[in-house]
Amino acid sequence: MHPITFTTAMTDRDHLRQLRIPTKDNPLRIMMSACLSGITCGWDGTANGEYPAALRILKYDTVKVVKFCPEEFSFGAPREMCDIHGGTGFDVLDGKAKLLTESGQDWTEGILKASAHMLDIATQHQIELAVLMDVSAACGSQVIYSGSRFSEHKVYQIGAGVAAAMLIRNGFKVISQRDYASLEILYSKIDPTHVLDTSKIDHHEIEWYKEYFKTT
Numbered sequence: 001m002h003p004i005t006f007t008t009a010m011t012d013r014d015h016l017r018q019l020r021i022p023t024k025d026n027p028l029r030i031m032m033s034a035c036l037s038g039i040t041c042g043w044d045g046t047a048n049g050e051y052p053a054a055l056r057i058l059k060y061d062t063v064k065v066v067k068f069c070p071e072e073f074s075f076g077a078p079r080e081m082c083d084i085h086g087g088t089g090f091d092v093l094d095g096k097a098k099l100l101t102e103s104g105q106d107w108t109e110g111i112l113k114a115s116a117h118m119l120d121i122a123t124q125h126q127i128e129l130a131v132l133m134d135v136s137a138a139c140g141s142q143v144i145y146s147g148s149r150f151s152e153h154k155v156y157q158i159g160a161g162v163a164a165a166m167l168i169r170n171g172f173k174v175i176s177q178r179d180y181a182s183l184e185i186l187y188s189k190i191d192p193t194h195v196l197d198t199s200k201i202d203h204h205e206i207e208w209y210k211e212y213f214k215t216t
Contacts, residue, residue: 012173012174012175012179012182013181013182013185015129015173016129016173016175016182016185016186016189017185019128019129019186019189020128020189021189021192022062022063022189022190023062024061024062027061027062027063027064028062028063028064028128028129028189028190029064029066029125029126029127029128029129030057030063030064030065030066030127030128030129030130030131031065031066031067031068031118031121031122031125031127031129031130031131031132031167031172032054032057032065032066032067032068032130032131032132033067033068033069033131033132033133033136033139033177034067034068034069034072035047035048035069035133036051036054036055036131036132036133036177037054037055037058037065037067038050038055039067039069040077041069041071041072041077042077042078043071043077043078043079043080043081043082044078045077045078048133051177053177053178053180053183054131054177054183056187057131057186057190060190060191062190062191063190064125066121066122066125066127068117068118068121069138070111070114070115070117070118070138070139070162070163071111071114071136071137071138073113073114073117073118074107074110074111074113074114075107075110080101080102080103080105081101081102081149081150082099082100082101082102082107082111082137083099083100083137083144083145083147083148083149084097084098084099084137084144084145084146084147084161084162085097085098085099085100085146085147085148086098087159088144088157088159088160088161088165089137089138089140089144089159089160089161089162089163089164089165089166090159090160090165090169092108092111092112092162092165093112093115093162093165093166093169099111099137099162100148102148102150111137111138111162111163112162114138114163115138115162115163115165115166116166118163118166118167119166119167119170122167122170122172123170127172128173129172129173129174129175129186130164130167130172130173130174130175131174131175131176131177131183131186132161132163132164132174132175132176132177133176133177134176134177134178134203136161137161137162138161138162138163138164139161139163139164140159140160140161140164140176141160141161141164141168141174141175141176142158142176142178142179142202142203142204142209143156143157143158143159143203143209144156144157144159144160144161145157156212156213158204158213160174175202176203178202178203179202179203180200180201180202181200181201181202181205182202183200184196184197184198184200
């Protein structure tokens with residue numbers, strides 16, 4: 001099994017299990033990619049589709065959701081699609097990789113500015129968990145593209161987007177909208193009537209992921 005992914009996943013689940021039981025008066029503070037909440041901030045001016053597992057979080061009065069889209073913040077919507085070239089979001093933070101648009105524009109400076117702003121918001125609101133859009137060059141936490149997703153032979157990589165990497169590096173826990181086992185734990189914290197579905201799995205446990213990345 002890929003050691004980084006396994007360690008990260010187990011740490012995030014442990015963090016989720018240790019989350020406090022929130023109340024209406026003291027709700028759990030969650031940061032969410034704005035598109036996951038239905039805001040039309042995606043690259044094409046949509047919300048990138050509907051993700052019921054994430055939208056469900058919005059229904060609880062024991063949660064305070066802080067919504068933010070790093071890419072819209074710096075580049076507006078609609079906009080060009082962008083991906084990380086030369087590494088992961090952590091490499092962008094370290095100056096070792098770049099964020100480029102499909103036409104080759106360098107948006108590295110803009111995404112660093114947006115990621116820093118996202119961190120400021122998370123810190124200001126004392127966020128206890130972030131639920132972010134996977135695959136995004138900004139918000140991905142499980143899988144992102146290596147280079148352009150429009151290339152003839154597109155390549156996926158294990159890793160985080162730039163904004164997610166900024167949050168993780170500063171101690172915030174991040175899960176994706178496709179981490180269904182982790183979301184089950186979250187539901188059990190914010191909903192006292194929720195019965196944990198132990199059949200659910202996180203994205204790194206699905207067959208595609210294990211086959212593509214040759215994990216066991």
